[in-house]
Amino acid sequence: MQQIFSEFGSNLSIWSLFIGAFALLLLWGAAQVLEWAWLGPRRLDLALRKQGLRGTVYRSVAGDLKENTRLNKEACAKPMPFSHDIIPRVAPLLHRTMKEFGKQSFTWFGPIPRITIRDPELVREILSNKFGHFQKQKISRFGRLLADGLVNYDGEKWAKHRRILNPAFHVEKLKRMLPAFSACCDELVNRWKNSLGPAGSFELDVWLEMQNLTGDVISRAAFGSSYLEGRRIFQLQSEMVERVSKAAQYLFLPFNWYLPTENNRRMKQIGREVQTLLMGIIAKREKAIQNGETTTDDLLGLLLKSNMREMGQNGKSDSSLGMTTNDVIDECKLFYFAGQETTSVLLTWTMVVLGMHPEWQEKAREEVLQHFGKKKPDFDGLSRLKIVTMILYEVLRLYTPIIMITRRTYKTMQLGDVTIPPGVLLGLPLLFIHHDPDIWGPDATEFKPTRFSEGISKATKDGQLAFFPFGWGPRICIGQNFALVEAKMGLSLILQHFKFELSGKYQHAPYTVITVHPQYGVPIKFYRI
Numbered sequence: 001m002q003q004i005f006s007e008f009g010s011n012l013s014i015w016s017l018f019i020g021a022f023a024l025l026l027l028w029g030a031a032q033v034l035e036w037a038w039l040g041p042r043r044l045d046l047a048l049r050k051q052g053l054r055g056t057v058y059r060s061v062a063g064d065l066k067e068n069t070r071l072n073k074e075a076c077a078k079p080m081p082f083s084h085d086i087i088p089r090v091a092p093l094l095h096r097t098m099k100e101f102g103k104q105s106f107t108w109f110g111p112i113p114r115i116t117i118r119d120p121e122l123v124r125e126i127l128s129n130k131f132g133h134f135q136k137q138k139i140s141r142f143g144r145l146l147a148d149g150l151v152n153y154d155g156e157k158w159a160k161h162r163r164i165l166n167p168a169f170h171v172e173k174l175k176r177m178l179p180a181f182s183a184c185c186d187e188l189v190n191r192w193k194n195s196l197g198p199a200g201s202f203e204l205d206v207w208l209e210m211q212n213l214t215g216d217v218i219s220r221a222a223f224g225s226s227y228l229e230g231r232r233i234f235q236l237q238s239e240m241v242e243r244v245s246k247a248a249q250y251l252f253l254p255f256n257w258y259l260p261t262e263n264n265r266r267m268k269q270i271g272r273e274v275q276t277l278l279m280g281i282i283a284k285r286e287k288a289i290q291n292g293e294t295t296t297d298d299l300l301g302l303l304l305k306s307n308m309r310e311m312g313q314n315g316k317s318d319s320s321l322g323m324t325t326n327d328v329i330d331e332c333k334l335f336y337f338a339g340q341e342t343t344s345v346l347l348t349w350t351m352v353v354l355g356m357h358p359e360w361q362e363k364a365r366e367e368v369l370q371h372f373g374k375k376k377p378d379f380d381g382l383s384r385l386k387i388v389t390m391i392l393y394e395v396l397r398l399y400t401p402i403i404m405i406t407r408r409t410y411k412t413m414q415l416g417d418v419t420i421p422p423g424v425l426l427g428l429p430l431l432f433i434h435h436d437p438d439i440w441g442p443d444a445t446e447f448k449p450t451r452f453s454e455g456i457s458k459a460t461k462d463g464q465l466a467f468f469p470f471g472w473g474p475r476i477c478i479g480q481n482f483a484l485v486e487a488k489m490g491l492s493l494i495l496q497h498f499k500f501e502l503s504g505k506y507q508h509a510p511y512t513v514i515t516v517h518p519q520y521g522v523p524i525k526f527y528r529i
Helices: 001-049 065-075 093-102 120-128 140-145 155-169 171-193 207-248 263-289 297-309 323-354 358-372 379-382 386-398 429-432 481-496
Strands: 105-107 112-116 134-136 201-205 407-410 414-415 419-422 425-428 497-500 510-513 516-518 523-528
Touching: 001 112, 001 379, 065 093, 065 510, 093 112, 112 358, 120 407, 120 414, 120 510, 140 207, 140 263, 140 323, 155 171, 155 297, 155 323, 171 207, 171 481, 207 263, 207 297, 207 323, 207 481, 207 510, 207 516, 263 297, 297 323, 323 358, 323 481, 323 497, 323 516, 358 386, 358 481, 358 497, 379 481, 379 510, 386 481, 414 516, 481 497
Parallel strands: 112 425
Antiparallel strands: 105 112, 134 407, 201 523, 407 425, 414 419, 497 523, 510 516
């Protein structure tokens, strides 16, 4: 009997220890949640307000995301007047916050405060990031399905990828890709010519046309002979853009990736299909390059060749010096998102603006015809198009594709006269900077390409460097020349063959879906020249 009681007591002691340990674990977890959801945000809020910063009130772990969704829905309920003052519609929460609390104010991205930095000098300091004090905000798992790679890396991995990718975007390599740009644009123009009716005119939605054009260009430029497989990836990535944007309103939830929603399941399905397609294309290309069976004039070929050279730089192959297959896949997905999305919105808004301002459309056409007549544009000629370049810059200023860049502090930092604690987001609202009358003058929201007549450095009121459509500093977009050459080629060929005006059906309704999209498309009426 004594032995039974002894064993019972021993088992009870073990269970007591187990229950005690479990209770401590629960308490620790509860303390962590309390710190993440309330105590940490309250401390950060107090630290910012003590320095005179003002902003929205923190109330829950959703931060301002729910209010942001509500305001966006309200703003998108109807189109806006024909005006380039688009900020209240594309960024209503930030617009209201800065109007109420000042240019340097803060909102809540979930439980994390995000301070808006609108001083161009401070923006350049943050983006220059000479000492690595400002980190990229890591892309969510949903965002990485759409585009990972160079845009999401820091430190040595970023440096290695940038080094391997740089040769693919060299000016001389871009010249070799010009036939791919030209072929896609020729197909577009010929298709439009076949749409001409008896009156020599036709009407179509150029938003869809520009998405297809830039998808075709990046498919040819990136994958060359695997162009048709590339088109399927473009279609999948286009769907992914919409779905990732939809998922963004739930990013504050720590386990949102695991929620069994239809949107989550479809995004993961698309991610797997894109991964499989790219893996097949890359495997075939690597084998072809090793056998000397292909050229390397497309982005994938140039990337793989540069990667092989990097791995063999010490006279022997070392895979740790280069990219893995998954790394290459991530960079290819980034080619698609950055290369297709940015240029399609640039060309679309350029068509809208030139439809609103026919006098500038005519000036651009005269310049194109003066340089090329009806011949195909060449690389050197495109680089000499001054009026077209001024127009594209002004469209990038007024309809900046990415309206905000975000960085994060990982230690206490002094920025201007504010001491910023670790764990705070810095929002660099590029669109707001590009529309600021204190920087650009009282006509900041007007279409005025002549402000760029003496270049970017002299475009602002006081000569400030405040034009950031492709970012700034060492992380400036590696594909900016690619995008501008493509846009010049596409616009030049359209101007050579057609005059155009906004259709009576057009409704001016820019809104944000990662980049600035036209909510109701862009119906335009074309006339044969």
